[in-house]
Amino acid sequence: EITQWDTIVPQNPDGGNVLQGIIFTDLKRASGWQVRHIVCDTAAMVAMEKHIPLLGLIWYIPKGPGVATTEQLHAVLDELIPFAKKQGVFTIKIEPELPLGADLNTLPIIQTRPIQYNCSTVVVDLRPDLEAVMKGLPQKGRHAIKRAERDGVTVELVDSTPENCEKMYRLFVETSQGAGFAIRNPDYYRNFYRRYSEAGQGQLFFAYFEGKLVAGAYALIYSDKSTYKDGASIRDKVTYGASHYLQWRVIEWAKSKGSVAHDLCGTPSAAEITNPNHRFYGLGRFKTSFNKTVTDYVGALEVPIVDWKSRFWMKFAEKVVRRLWFTKHHESYY
Structure with missing residues (x-):
């Protein structure tokens, strides 16, 4: 399936996004991310993975999951959250291209700062x-x-x-x-x-x-x-x-x-x-x-998998990690 990934992603409800394609994931792999290809009933997606000492794994899903409605996002998260927990993930950052104002109140997410500049x-x-x-x-x-x-x-x-x-x-x-x-x-x-x-x-x-x-x-x-x-x-x-x-x-x-x-x-x-x-x-x-x-899109959303770790990451650790990464590499962490 991975070799055919660029024919799978465009079948997502949102029509696919270039940041979920093979080339972008290869480029992210070269910059230190591990790549996970995940197929749910509603959408296929790529999760970028890094290990954070003492906390576990983070996943970042750039411009995804590729859903078109909050109902579809709810369905994806119902599958994704238990799967991620089994993999040792403590938090997931997602960026679905849902319109700003979409009702997210029933979703297990926290609004966070944008990553991609076309939110x-x-x-x-x-x-x-x-x-x-x-x-x-x-x-x-x-x-x-x-x-x-x-x-x-x-x-x-x-x-x-x-x-x-x-x-x-x-x-x-x-x-x-x-x-x-x-x-x-x-x-x-x-x-x-x-x-x-x-x-x-x-x-x-x-x-x-x-x-x-x-x-x-x-x-x-x-x-x-x-x-x-x-x-x-x-x-x-x-x-x-x-x-x-x-x-x-x-x-x-x-x-x-x-x-x-x-x-x-x-x-x-x-x-x-x-x-x-x-x-x-x-x-x-x-x-x-x-x-x-x-x-306007909803931007970046945090999906806590282990609640206290996710909140610690968002409030303290992420800022430190991003600052250290930029100081060393002169480029964005994500």
């Missing part, structure tokens, strides 16, 4: 034809795309060679200095892009203006969903709308690969999207130029 996001509906998708964009987005194209911005789909990955990384460094977010080491991106590109599940894009590289993007396709995984641009904006036109070309590619929903992967929440003091306000403005509606 609030913008999704572009790609079910209509491209002409209709373009017409459905907010006016600001349409104008920026057409302006950039008219001014001579060009976009190329490029191979994830070491040279191109290095170019993308330099854009990352420049963007992170302006936006104030952390980036991983270049080997991470090089390996990530290479693996997904070789599998036909990813594509690197470069945008040029007057022969100069001004922006880059990396997108993923998994089943019938696409994801704007990474984006970066030069700090000096030499032309208006280059990143918008780049994203439109990503959308064209995603549509050609069979995507029906394109996740722009991370914005402020709907309640914070217009807050100019939010650290990602600019990012939110850009992404809502493709769809004004922000989709």
